[in-house]
Amino acid sequence: MNNILVLEGSPRKGNTSVVTDWVLAGMGKGNKVTRVKLCEQHIQPCQECFTCTDTKKGAGCAQDDDMVELYDKLIDADLVLWASPIFCWNVTAQTKAVLDRCFALLTGEDLLKGSKWALVITAGGDAFDGADLAVEMFRRLADYGDIKYLGQHVVAPCPDGAKLKNSAVLQKQAKLFGKELAAAVKKG
Numbered sequence: 639m640n641n642i643l644v645l646e647g648s649p650r651k652g653n654t655s656v657v658t659d660w661v662l663a664g665m666g667k668g669n670k671v672t673r674v675k676l677c678e679q680h681i682q683p684c685q686e687c688f689t690c691t692d693t694k695k696g697a698g699c700a701q702d703d704d705m706v707e708l709y710d711k712l713i714d715a716d717l718v719l720w721a722s723p724i725f726c727w728n729v730t731a732q733t734k735a736v737l738d739r740c741f742a743l744l745t746g747e748d749l750l751k752g753s754k755w756a757l758v759i760t761a762g763g764d765a766f767d768g769a770d771l772a773v774e775m776f777r778r779l780a781d782y783g784d785i786k787y788l789g790q791h792v793v794a795p796c797p798d799g800a801k802l803k804n805s806a807v808l809q810k811q812a813k814l815f816g817k818e819l820a821a822a823v824k825k826g
């Protein structure tokens with residue numbers, strides 16, 4: 639059984655949620671899945687105080703908000719699945735705030751070393767018109783933090799609402815990615 643943490647960065651329950659449902663279905667049953675809707679969390683942006691850099695044990699972040707609980711979840715997860723729509727060529731502000739705050743786990747004890755991350759993206763524009771910068775950002779951050787980046791599923795251009803929900807092709811592709819992801823997590 640894998641412990642999967644899904645960080646949902648859309649401000650609504652929309653396209654990215656639908657695609658994420660399919661990816662998780664493709665990963666199969668029996669996993670412990672924790673879905674965190676970031677817009678419902680109180681997570682401040684990084685204040686650049688560098689308390690985390692000066693702290694040798696734990697995250698060492700000076701801020702006391704919902705990120706404290708999320709730090710533990712990020713460390714414990716067998717897979718962190720970041721799910722975000724593209725807003726202005728990148729992930730949403732909600733997602734970016736969490737990414738920046740992850741900096742606290744990359745200092746001191748290096749608590750994300752060896753973690754596994756993957757990405758689900760939906761975008762209104764063409765695949766590498768809308769999503770390429772976000773994908774590259776994750777790749778580089780993972781590389782910087784010794785995190786295993788297991789890949790991304792990008793739906794672009796992503797149809798809205800019923801058109802998306804009724805697309806057997808998009809559903810099949812997302813489930814296939816989920817299946818491959820499960821295999822990659824198992825492989826280690």
Ligand SMILES: Cc1cc2nc3c(=O)[nH]c(=O)nc-3n(C[C@H](O)[C@H](O)[C@H](O)COP(=O)(O)O)c2cc1C
Pocket residue numbers: 648649650651652653654655722723724725726727728760761762763764767768769796
């Ligand atoms: C503020 C805003 C900015 C957006 N910027 C982009 C963009 O730069 N590139 C793109 O391809 N789509 C862009 N989109 C479209 C969304 O990425 C797309 O509709 C996505 O599927 C929405 O996902 P959601 O329903 O999960 O929120 C933008 C949408 C909004 C609301």
